[in-house]
Amino acid sequence: MKNFGYKPAPSRQYDMDAISQDLYHRLIEKEPSALRCLMCGACVATCMANSINGFNVRFCHLLLKRGKIDMLGKELEKCLLCGKCQMVCPRGINTRSLVVRMQEIISELTFKHLP
Amino acid sequence: MLLNENHRSDIIVVGAGPTGIEAAWNLATLGYKVEIFEKENEIGGNIKKVFKIFPNFQPSLELIHQFNTKILHPNITPRFNESVTQIEKSGQNWQVITSKGNKYQSSALILCSGFKTFNPEYKEEYGYGIYNGVITSLEFEGMVKSNKIIGSNRTSPQKVAILNCVGSRDAKVGNHYCSRVCCINAVKFGIEIKELLPQTEVYIFYMDLRMTGQFYEELYRKSQEIYGVNYIRGKISEASQTIDNRIQIRAEDTLLHLPMKLTVDLLILMVGIESSESTSSLSKQLNIQGEYNFAQSRQSITDDNATLHEGLYLAGTCKRPFTLPEALSDARAAALMTHRYLSQRSIPMET
Numbered sequence: 001m002k003n004f005g006y007k008p009a010p011s012r013q014y015d016m017d018a019i020s021q022d023l024y025h026r027l028i029e030k031e032p033s034a035l036r037c038l039m040c041g042a043c044v045a046t047c048m049a050n051s052i053n054g055f056n057v058r059f060c061h062l063l064l065k066r067g068k069i070d071m072l073g074k075e076l077e078k079c080l081l082c083g084k085c086q087m088v089c090p091r092g093i094n095t096r097s098l099v100v101r102m103q104e105i106i107s108e109l110t111f112k113h114l115p
Numbered sequence: 116m117l118l119n120e121n122h123r124s125d126i127i128v129v130g131a132g133p134t135g136i137e138a139a140w141n142l143a144t145l146g147y148k149v150e151i152f153e154k155e156n157e158i159g160g161n162i163k164k165v166f167k168i169f170p171n172f173q174p175s176l177e178l179i180h181q182f183n184t185k186i187l188h189p190n191i192t193p194r195f196n197e198s199v200t201q202i203e204k205s206g207q208n209w210q211v212i213t214s215k216g217n218k219y220q221s222s223a224l225i226l227c228s229g230f231k232t233f234n235p236e237y238k239e240e241y242g243y244g245i246y247n248g249v250i251t252s253l254e255f256e257g258m259v260k261s262n263k264i265i266g267s268n269r270t271s272p273q274k275v276a277i278l279n280c281v282g283s284r285d286a287k288v289g290n291h292y293c294s295r296v297c298c299i300n301a302v303k304f305g306i307e308i309k310e311l312l313p314q315t316e317v318y319i320f321y322m323d324l325r326m327t328g329q330f331y332e333e334l335y336r337k338s339q340e341i342y343g344v345n346y347i348r349g350k351i352s353e354a355s356q357t358i359d360n361r362i363q364i365r366a367e368d369t370l371l372h373l374p375m376k377l378t379v380d381l382l383i384l385m386v387g388i389e390s391s392e393s394t395s396s397l398s399k400q401l402n403i404q405g406e407y408n409f410a411q412s413r414q415s416i417t418d419d420n421a422t423l424h425e426g427l428y429l430a431g432t433c434k435r436p437f438t439l440p441e442a443l444s445d446a447r448a449a450a451l452m453t454h455r456y457l458s459q460r461s462i463p464m465e466t
Contacts, residue, residue, distance in 0.1 A: 013365075016377035035340045039348065039370050062371055091336070 019067035023105055027064060030101040036091040037061060043085035043095050053078045057085055057095055064102055073106040124150040124192065126453060127211055127221040129199045129397070132160025133439060134431030135227035136182045137446035138453075143190035145454055150219060151191060152211070154198030154393070158182055160229050161432075164253045166260040168439060169296075169303040170330045178439075202397055202427075209426060222460065223426040223453045226410060227446065228393040230432040232386040233282025233290070240353040241281070241384055248272075248362050249354060249382045252300060259307050264315075266380030267360050272315055274379040275308055276364055277301045278351050279321045283387030290407060294387035295436045298324050299331045301385050305344035306337070318345045318377065320366055328438060349375075354382055388436040401427065409434055420449040428453050 028035060041058050049055040055078035063072055076099060085095040128139045131153035139149045157163075159182065165175045186193055194213070201212040202224065209224040235243040235251055243249045248267025250258075258264050266272030279301055283294040298321070305317045324346070326332040338344040349366040357363050362382045368375045390398075390408040398410035403422050405411025410433045413421045420428045430449035431442040 013374040013376060014368075016375050032340075035343065036336060037339075059371075066368070066371060068371075 014066070014068070016066075021065070021067060023067065023069065023109075024065045026105055027098075027101055030104070031094060031098050033091075033093040034061065034098055036093055038091055040090060042088045042090060046084050046088045048082055048084060049078050049080045055079050057099060060102060061098060064105070069106065069109070072102070073110065076103045076106060122217065122219045124148045124219070124221045125223065125457060126150070127152065127199075127209060127219060127224045128227055129202075129211075129225070129393070130160065130227035130229055130433075131155075131158040131186070131193060131195075132227060132229050132431070133162050133178070133182060134229065134442045134446040135160075135225070136185050137443045138225050138227060138430050138450045139191050140185040140188055141447055141450035142453060143188040145450075147190060147454075147457065149191050150221065151186070151193050152197055152199050152213065153193065153195050154214070156195045158186055158193070161232075162439070164256055166256045167303070167307070169299045170328065170334045172303070198393065199397065202401055204424065223428065223457055225428045225430055225449050225453060226394075226397060226433050227430050227449075228397060228410075228433045229391050230388045230394070230436065231391040233288070233389050235281050235384045235386055237288055238281060238285075238384075241278070241351070241382070242354045242356070242362070243384060246354065246356045246362060247360065248380060249384065251384050251386045252297070252304070253386070255304060255383045259304075259311070262311070264308060264311055264381070267356075267362055268380065270380075271312055272380030274316045274318070274377070275381045275383065276351070276362075276377065276379040277304055277317065277319045277383045277385065279319070279324075279385045280350065281384040281386050282389070284322065285387075290387060290389065292407060292436070293325065295325065295327070296438055297385035297387065299326060299328065299334065301383075302326075302331070302335050302338050302344075304383060306334070306342050309338075309342040309344065316345065317342075318347055318379070320347050320349055320351050320364075322348070322350055347375075351382075388432065390433065394433040398433070403427075403429075405434075420445070420452045426456055428456075 043057050044050050060075050079099045081096055083096040089095055125147040126142055126149045128135045128151040131151050139151045143149050159179050162175050168175055198214045199211045200214055203210050208220045210220045212218055279297055282288055283290055301319050308315055308317050326335050347368055349369045351364045351366045354362050354364045361378050361380055363378045365376050394410055395408040398404040403411050410429050412419045412429050428449045430446045
């Protein structure tokens with residue numbers, strides 16, 4: 001095939017039928033308060049890390065919910081675990097625990113082949 | 116034409132839905148003779164099409180039974196299968212002409228002609244009336260009533276999508292207003308589906324969730340926390356049929372900044388509230404038509420039941436979308452205004 005030096009961009013559309021919510025269900029088992037999330041973003045607005053390194057706990061939560069975990073491990077490392085987000089959450093979600101549980105789930109995935 | 120003596124009353128109420136009956140019954144208990152006109156052969160209006168009332172899941176049949184008791188009040192004369200086609204002022208009185216060609220007169224008149232739901236065939240991108248498995252919220256109420264939710268393949272659905280704001284907040288169909296009841300109704304549907312079919316995934320697509328009433332927000336939270344209903348912020352742009360006869364929908368997951376597609380077995384369109392045919396035509400005749408063909412009161416904040424005409428009052432969803440308790444309160448308010456008007460009227464009635 002002739003090489004034009006470029007190719008069609010892959011579609012940005014994601015297929016909800018293809019995604020797996022298994023990881024999200026595991027998160028809910030560990031931290032059930034996550035179910036209450038309204039996606040209001042108060043946690044991100046108050047976040048110390050967000051203004052420096054762009055850490056976004058709401059978005060990380062949503063990525064896991066939609067099964068899009070490619071970049072999640074790296075993103076979750078940006079959290080300072082200060083817990084300020086927990087104080088502003090209108091639905092009383094334990095957001096710091098949420099971050100730690102997501103980190104746990106991602107590391108379980110990464111290291112599950114190890115003894 | 117000489118008016119039959121039986122065709123005279125103190126008050127005429129147009130419409131025997133919850134609002135009409137509540138207004139009529141309140142006035143009847145004060146001793147007024149009330150005549151109530153209904154185009155159908157039974158009471159209830161739109162409430163008949165609903166199975167359970169939000170937010171407390173009270174069966175609508177219970178309410179209909181209560182209204183059936185109220186309409187038996189000896190001062191109320193119900194006239195079924197007789198719709199009001201014309202309303203005019205005749206001296207000090209109001210005169211109505213009905214579909215049966217009869218003339219009736221009264222001293223005061225309350226318009227409770229209600230609403231109809233938006234016809235989603237106008238939003239053809241959702242494929243209502245084209246694909247099996249795309250239904251309106253009222254058709255879904257029927258499914259819950261018969262205890263059997265069926266998807267496009269005539270089987271129990273594995274995935275259900277519910278779309279808010281069909282025919283409301285939509286400039287394309289000329290309805291800029293919010294219908295107010297659909298958000299909480301969608302939450303109610305989510306819970307009803309999860310109770311009947313716990314394995315089914317429910318996705319509610321919304322632009323905003325307007326949980327304005329008492330216990331609405333609590334019910335929304337319960338649907339997330341206990342029932343695990345999925346809420347996706349984004350309006351469905353189109354629905355199409357897959358080769359295995361399911362419904363594929365496209366939307367933007369606006370919180371994720373990504374377009375998405377999803378295949379479901381049932382797509383429920385939460386159709387908005389529009390002014391009914393009677394509301395449109397009667398308010399036009401009476402020269403009190405406001406925006407979106409609803410009837411307009413004299414002043415929507417401080418004088419919401421009176422109109423530009425003396426002795427003509429409005430109640431309920433002929434003015435704008437209302438929830439059921441709001442419509443009933445409004446009916447009682449209209450009844451009080453009518454009572455005050457009739458008790459202060461100094462001129463003796465003409466006969």
